[in-house]
Amino acid sequence: MKLKKRPIFLEITKNSFFAIILILTIYTVSQLVVFWIFIDKHEIDLVKSRYQEIINLSNSINIEFSEKGFIEYLERLDYNENDEYIRIYSPNELYYQSPSEVWQYINFDYANQNIHIKSKSFDFEIYKLITGPIQINNSEYTLQIVLENEMFGDFIDNSLPILIVSIILGLILSGIGAMYVSKKFIYKIRKLIETMNEIKANGLNKRAEISEVNDEIDKLNTVFNSMMDEIQHGFDEQTRFVSDASHELKTPLTALNGHLSMLKRWGKNDKERLEKSLDTCISEVERLTKIVNDMLTLSRAEKVEIDLGNINEIEPKIIIDEVIEQYKILNPDVNYITNIDDIKVKIDPNDLKQLLIIFIDNSIKYNNKNNIEIRINFKKISNKMQLEVIDIGIPSEEINNVMKRFYKVDKSRKHNSSFGIGLSIASRIVKNYNGEVFISSELDKYTKVTVVFKQ
Incomplete structure (x- = not known):
């Protein structure tokens, strides 16, 4: 069974909505992670500070106060800080332990000279545990301090309602934003479709509107x-x-x-x-x-596709001399001056002959003089082959038109029986060989047709 496709508006709205939700989720999680890292570092500093404080006090026993005073200080800590618990022990005795159920989840860990800080979780609460050595009256003990991570819990408890409201609001705004983006996109597409329909109905003169946004x-x-x-x-x-x-x-x-x-x-x-x-x-x-x-x-010529890899190289001089000999029989009063390099070019002999016939025909037809001179050059410049046919000039303003089909520069010329299609054929043949045709002219002085073959 074929699934029914959703309209593009709904598809774009859905994709935009999920994209915005993904960005919002990543942003929220990133904020929580950063805050958690900050709280974790803060808790580590606190537990380290408390550990160092107790170590300093233990070193002052019998100097500033008695061992009993040390115990009383630990008890006051338990009384004032209900989220902080202390345990001091050795393999032989339990020196001190704060009254708390957390100790049932914490094993005795006998420290030597190293201090260990770990995170513990029980009863859905997160604690920071530090374990390290302590010396009391020249006896070696292990000190454990458990500090409940209340800042993050308080933050979650206080901010959770705001966070939920923000997420809901974000979802609503994301949906509205996605619909707005989709409508704006679809509007431009619909305008283009309207333009196409108008072109279809009324002709090719209509064009699509371009805004300043340039998207x-x-x-x-x-x-x-x-x-x-x-x-x-x-x-x-x-x-x-x-x-x-x-x-x-x-x-x-x-x-x-x-x-x-x-x-x-x-x-x-x-x-x-x-x-x-x-x-x-x-x-x-x-x-x-x-x-x-x-x-x-x-x-x-317009349908032919030339594969230069399958074209053999020929000597253009042979083809040029052959065409000139044919024209000398038909037009004996035309003088030909050639300058042909000893080179080879990849082109079908018939195509080169066709080009020469077209150019020479035009040189003769668009000429009012009795003694006509036509110069033909074929040379290699860099990695390009260049054919030039130079004769009497046509008006320079006609250059852009002579390649058009059936265009005639001057129908009154003496030798002109042209139909104005020859140069169109020449242009198409040259394009088939990835070449270009250039024409420069000055009236009654010269017209130069240049064909460049990129081989």
């Missing part, structure tokens, strides 16, 4: 708000991505629809118009294919 709940709210900001950003990016992708797809689809409609009406008999329309349709289909392929490439 753990506030830190939880801070983390929650940060998480919601990231979700909001991702949602906005996704919305923009869908909007931009729809726009990019709509343009060639509109062109295709227009030309195919025109051909259906009157283009079948006009050979020249037919050829032009078909060329346009093929071009737009190729454009659609490239958009879809880029989107699929980005999607795959």
Whole structure:
């Protein structure tokens, strides 16, 4: 049978209550222990003092007073101090013994030169017993003094009612305090739950309140708000991505629809118009294919997890030279300047080739000059591999946007047929290798894309 769980309010109240009770109990017991230690030391000092007093008197017999006077002094002690009892004895005789029933619980203990102090308990009373040697008229005896520990007993008797009332009051206050702490905690949790429900009902704009206390709940709210900001950003990016992708797809689809409609009406008999329309349709289909392929490439790059331990080292110079040769055939007016160290790097050749193609494509597309110069550097700095692609500059204010999907710096550029998704793919590939992409730029002077691989 499943046990029914208690509400969190009762659970916190119970735990807080027991925690406060435990602290109160430890504090009370500690106070009693400290007081007991103090009383015990005080009783030991008293019994030692009485023992020394009787020893001094026994040494003065026949000097200041007679042996009879010594006995009378002991009797007066019994009469004045009903909680103190004295016994003097030897193996042959009992010299003196205070009238008391306590002696039936105390054995004769013949002392030599040592003094013993013990605690004894009988009839629910605690006594302090000292046993030591004493000399009377050149005869050796043993002196025992029993002192009842009345201070602690009086303290308990007088303070017990107050202690009980204090404990009861402490329990009540502990319960109230535990309920207060629980309500305060639950209130903040409920506020967070209300915020979540409001977000669920009305959208992502609501955020949890952060108080000035900055306790753990506030830190939880801070983390929650940060998480919601990231979700909001991702949602906005996704919305923009869908909007931009729809726009990019709509343009060639509109062109295709227009030309195919025109051909259906009157283009079948006009050979020249037919050829032009078909060329346009093929071009737009190729454009659609490239958009879809880029989107699929980005999607795959976002799902890939790279294990550098399973990646073989390659010579980047071979891949860079291969890509440059391909571009020289397509764009013979582009000049390439390379500076590549004789190094090896852990990266999939296809990924490095993809990065180079994206960067070189952008360098060509965002360039209005007829003679284009692109510099490619690959070097090792400390324990990091660094790829640099440098070309003509884009506006520095555009740097924060160029990594966004479907973002174009300038759609009017001469060579620009970009869909604005390439650098997003590059950024994702680099992140898969625990690397980073940095872009610096000055308009019409230079744009430098730097990829740092932490290997």
